[in-house]
Amino acid sequence: MVVETGTEQAQSDPLAERLMRLSAATGVSGHEGEVARLIAGEMQAWADEVRTDRLGNCIALRRGQPPAGVRAPRVMLAAHMDEIGMVVSRIDKGGFLRVSPMGGVNVQTLMGQSVTVHAAGGPVPGVVGLKPPHLTTPEERKEFPRWEDLFVDCGLDEEEARSRIQVGDIVSVDARPVTLLSDRVAGKALDNRASVAVLMEAMQRLSELRHAADVLAVATVQEEVGLRGAEVSAFGLEPDLAVAVDVTFARQRMVGEPDVTELGKGPAIAWGANMHPRIVERLHQTARLHGVPFQIEVVPGRSGTDAWAIQVARAGIPTALVSVPLRYMHTPVEVVDLRDIRETGRLLAHFAAGLDAGLLGALSDWGVATVGR
Incomplete structure (x- = not known):
């Protein structure tokens, strides 16, 4: 499949082409079948076994x-594949459709x-x-649009x-991904298809x-509506440790220090209560070792990612979170840098390859780690 982008980059860069296929695929929370089939097909090239569980992971x-x-230790790498979207809630006179959000949809971006309505036929x-x-009143112009004002x-x-x-x-947004300059790609659902590309x-x-x-590379379902796929897959797979991969806020207009990362500067390794200090420490060491x-x-608190559900599955699973910087989250024009995806994938590959008894033995140690030193 060649995605029309207006540039030659996606056709010459396998990662860009793969990311754009992932972005273009449909997978609204609870209805991830199309993107799941795409992911399964791609993963066949490098996995010994690919399957889908009963929830759709x-x-x-x-x-x-x-x-x-x-015994081979088991490490779970998890990234959610679902996207935000809508559902038809009413059909009005004139054939206009009323819709309700599925996940954190900002009505202003719609x-x-x-859009595409995924009907049975x-x-x-x-x-x-x-x-x-032209027909709005001065008072209406001061207000943000509401869901009850929107129709398809x-x-x-x-x-x-x-x-x-x-x-x-x-109902899903029909937005074609495009390549930008500086190794960047814009499109819908890059939260979190960018992280699926990392896997x-x-x-x-x-x-x-x-x-x-x-x-175990797991593309999880229903993260946008409650971290459900991560909870189920972590329980079923019972890994020794896990790394969740998601996106995080990158610097953009009117969003700056101290709460953002930079595009093109590599993965963001999270640090806080949701993350096991020994895994974070090893991620830092691995990154430095391999450049x-x-x-x-x-x-500091709840990460709001799959890491949150994985950490408390079963009797507790030591977990870390690594994120790809992204601009314009939960819009049809999310922007990521291909270099960040490559480097995050390289980090996780070397981390998994370097997993040893020493790290597994240290997972019961919750003492002060040397993170950031």
Whole structure:
């Protein structure tokens, strides 16, 4: 598949092309089938086994080669594959569709967007409409649009709309990914398809490395509506430790210090209560050893990522969080830097390949770690 971008970069860079396929695929929370099939197909090249569990998580296993008589440790690398979207909640007179959000959708970002209604008989194209500014009152112009003001127009009259579309049909934004300058890509659902691309990069690099650990790369479902896929997969796989991969806020206009990272400066390794200090310490050591640039992100409380659910699965799973910097989160034009994806994948591959008994033995030690020193 070649994604039309207006540039040649996506056709010449396998990572860019892969990321754009992931961005273009549909996978609204609870309905991740299309993107899950894409991920499973890609992972076949580097995994010994690829399967989907009963909730829809896509699990790729690459078996390790431990010394004879030694159990292979199990490390879980998790990135959610679902995206925010909408669901049809009502069909009005005139055939206009009313919709409700699935996940953290900002209604302001939807104005004038093309969308797709995923109906039983096939996809139906539509556009998001709103009252024209010429007809708004001065008071209305001061207010943000509300969900009850928004509608989707599929070009159907009421009878046609009711025959082709049902309440409950999923609606996704139809936004083509594009390549920008400086190795950057913009598109929908890069939260968190960028991190899924990281998992693929890590698995591809692991195929060239010797590793004792069994590596489980998991594309999780329903993160945007409650971390459900991570909770279920962590319980079922029972890893010895885990690293969740997500996106974090990158510097952009009107968003600056101290709460952001920089595009193109490498992965952000989180530090806080949700992260096991010994795993974080090893991630720092691995990055320095292999020349991977990285940033430190302070997350003092709840991370709001898959790491939060994984950490408290079963009797507790030692967990860390590594993030890809991203601009314009939860919009159809999220921006990431391909260099960050490559470096994050390289970091995780070397981390998994270097997993040893020393680190596993240290996971019961919650003393002060040398993070950032």
